Amino acid sequence: MVITGNLxxxxxxxxxxxxxxxxLVFVMGVATVLTWLERKYSAVIQDRxxxxxxxxxxxxxxxxxxxxxxxxxMLTKEDFTPDTPNPWMFRLAPLLAxxxxxVVFAVIPFGPGDNFQISNSELGILFIFAIASLNVxxxxxxxxxxxxxxxxxxxxxxxxxxxxYEVAIGLALCxxxxxxxxxxLQEIVRNQGELLWGFVPAWGIFLQPVAFVLxxxxxxxxxxxxxxxxxxxxxxxAAGYWTEYSSMAFALxxxxxxxxIVLIGCVGATLFLGGWQIPGVTGTSPGIVVAQxxxxxxxxxxxxxxxxxxxxxxxxxxxxxxxRLGWRILLPAxxxxxxxxxxxxxxxxxxx
Numbered sequence: 001m002v003i004t005g006n007l008x009x010x011x012x013x014x015x016x017x018x019x020x021x022x023x024l025v026f027v028m029g030v031a032t033v034l035t036w037l038e039r040k041y042s043a044v045i046q047d048r049x050x051x052x053x054x055x056x057x058x059x060x061x062x063x064x065x066x067x068x069x070x071x072x073x074m075l076t077k078e079d080f081t082p083d084t085p086n087p088w089m090f091r092l093a094p095l096l097a098x099x100x101x102x103v104v105f106a107v108i109p110f111g112p113g114d115n116f117q118i119s120n121s122e123l124g125i126l127f128i129f130a131i132a133s134l135n136v137x138x139x140x141x142x143x144x145x146x147x148x149x150x151x152x153x154x155x156x157x158x159x160x161x162x163x164x165y166e167v168a169i170g171l172a173l174c175x176x177x178x179x180x181x182x183x184x185l186q187e188i189v190r191n192q193g194e195l196l197w198g199f200v201p202a203w204g205i206f207l208q209p210v211a212f213v214l215x216x217x218x219x220x221x222x223x224x225x226x227x228x229x230x231x232x233x234x235x236x237x238a239a240g241y242w243t244e245y246s247s248m249a250f251a252l253x254x255x256x257x258x259x260x261i262v263l264i265g266c267v268g269a270t271l272f273l274g275g276w277q278i279p280g281v282t283g284t285s286p287g288i289v290v291a292q293x294x295x296x297x298x299x300x301x302x303x304x305x306x307x308x309x310x311x312x313x314x315x316x317x318x319x320x321x322x323x324r325l326g327w328r329i330l331l332p333a334x335x336x337x338x339x340x341x342x343x344x345x346x347x348x349x350x351x352x
Contacts, residue, residue, distance in 0.1 A: 031258040036067045042312045079247040089145035094252035097138030101259040109186040111293040124185040136162045143241035154240030158231035164326040169218035171334035175341040189275030201279045204272035210337045219264040227314040269299035
């Protein structure tokens with residue numbers, strides 16, 4: 001097909017529109033709300049009040065204005081740079097952590113059809129693995145360039161932790177690829193639209209329940225979230241790999257972490273909860289399409305809530321426990337799940 005100038009312009013405008021609607025409005029919007037909501041949710045779990053001091057006039061709205069106060073505070077704080085021989089690496093590190101977290105949403109199908117996917121790539125989850133793994137470079141680079149022994153220890157921890165859990169999460173998701181016969185996320189969602197025995201949705205969570213638990217555990221660990229936040233353990237390393245960062249550089253590291261929370265929810269909803277599929281609902285009418293998009297967003301928000309609940313319920317692991325869990329428990333469990341999935345699929349294929 002020959003792409004003319006007008007068609008190329010239309011494609012660019014459509015891509016920008018989808019990026020603005022999905023990434024800038026939904027992803028960035030939810031990540032921004034999470035900066036306040038997580039502190040408020042943790043306060044509820046721990047029987048505290050939480051953030052409630054920011055106000056406009058007599059209005060406090062439960063501390064909701066903290067979402068406005070936080071960026072103002074970050075923008076006006078001193079942008080401190082430590083005495084380091086690598087100042088450019090120190091400055092570049094937050095961007096290397098922030099940008100990949102946004103790019104991976106290009107292949108997330110948030111609705112039916114190619115019009116509801118920023119990039120219609122057949123690489124799917126492989127693209128997410130490739131880009132998301134670059135995040136570790138930002139953290140390690142920032143730790144090294146900080147010229148701080150606590151930051152360096154945090155950077156070493158995070159590199160070992162992310163590499164360890166990437167192996168386990170990759171093997172855990174192989175069962176999903178084997179069942180649905182594709183790594184294309186849109187194709188995987190379409191295949192989850194079927195019903196098992198006439199009433200059970202063919203969602204990944206029903207076909208691969210062990211893989212779902214492994215995925216969620218490994219994803220939280222890769223995102224350095226509690227109970228796996230040993231890279232920034234306050235009691236041991238001050239603030240870990242970002243100890244020397246302040247102002248907007250610190251904000252970029254923190255916002256990247258919240259964006260990854262949304263990413264974990266999006267990928268989990270796509271692979272295990274049917275994506276935009278609604279059981280028993282088919283069609284292409286505008287009302288159905290809107291309902292399907294809303295279903296995907298609701299599933300994503302549910303998984304975000306689940307991550308927050310896990311974070312503020314379980315105590316932090318020690319570093320050796322994090323490594324032991326990844327290599328001695330989760331990795332063997334992923335391999336066993338992969339072997340069992342292959343055997344079951346072979347038996348089903350043989351019986352046909």
